[in-house]
Amino acid sequence: MSVPDLSLETTVGPLTLKNPFLLASGPPTASGEQIRRAFRLGWAGAVTKTIVPDAMEIQDVSPRFAAWKDESSGLLGFENIELLSRKDESYWSGEIAAIRREYPDRVLVASIMASPDPEEWQEFACTVQDAGADAIELNVSCPHGMPERGVGAAIGQHADLVREVTRAVRKVAAVPLIVKLTPNVTDIMPVAAAAVDAGADILSAINTVQCLMGIDLDTLEPRPSVAGASTYGGYSGPAVKPIGLKVISQIARELPVPLMGIGGISRWQDAAEYIAAGASAVQVCTAVMWEGAGIVREMDRGLSGYLAEKQFAGVGALRGRALPRIGTHASLSRSIYRFAAVGFPERCISCGRCVKACRDGGYHAVSIVDQRVAIERDRCDGCSLCSHVCPEGVIVMLPGL
Structure with missing residues (x-):
């Protein structure tokens, strides 16, 4: 007997999603057409590739990706040194407005980054909000390229700076405000708490983990090699899922804030783990780059079937179910062998x-x-x-x- 599908509708703070699957900010959301295709395939939401003010020059290098694969060319880990959106403010203002008209039942989040000046963040937040974005995600967590300019993780690694930027945008934002956190810190909790204290409605975590993918032992060039040289990049893919789960569960145990889980999600099982660890929804990027946006269909079917099999009424019934089982090392049983x-x-x-x-x-x-x-x-x-x-x-x- 087949298991009936359940509704996957979920709420993330003020946002309502038809399912818990969103495209994360990155190459799969670099254009309006990519976002439209994703919505046609069944994604409930998308976060635009991070939009920057026109005065902030964005110029990518080539190549900018490197992969760690198993013997069957399956992805284990992925590094990127790609920067933010190369499309200007006018393009995104027009596309946000058009997509909102065409897909009123989907959630479109504008990811933004500005200079270290909080007033510039305010102005830019108003620009995407006026265009019709359903929510704003503050990218204070990009680990490569942008920290050299004093933004990205250069802000996100300091609780006081996160508080300052978040508070500034909160003053002008009439739509839900999301802060995307970096895992490249000793302790995520002070930064998460600062964002919530400053008015964040939702936290998303994690952005990529800073890494060096490897060294070509024939040429001794680091990867990805750009004219023989490289830099530290952002690590994603299946290998970072344990880090993402750790961060989401930590925040869920300590702070009463809705969460979007990110990192290493390529199957419905990964999404279910993040939800059980406290997330209300998940964002996916690397798996879409590797396998295409159509993976959402199996993720949707698989998660719906799992919830029905386990007799959960919906996504909300699974949320946080694993948290009571996560504690200190000292609290673990020494009597069960x-x-x-x-x-x-x-x-x-x-x-x-x-x-x-x-x-x-x-x-x-x-x-x-x-x-x-x-x-x-x-x-x-x-x-x-x-x-x-x-x-x-x-x-x-x-x-x-």
């Missing part, structure tokens, strides 16, 4: 990976006997390393007595 066991011996291919792992990274409890894995329970410390390195899923963790 699990041990490694051979759960599926017929799958064992005698590769020996579990033996090496336990010998050199564990407690020497695993061996190969008669071409099958064997585990000495008296030696097993329950760390679970062997179950993770096994390529065939032979080893399982069982509760101890």
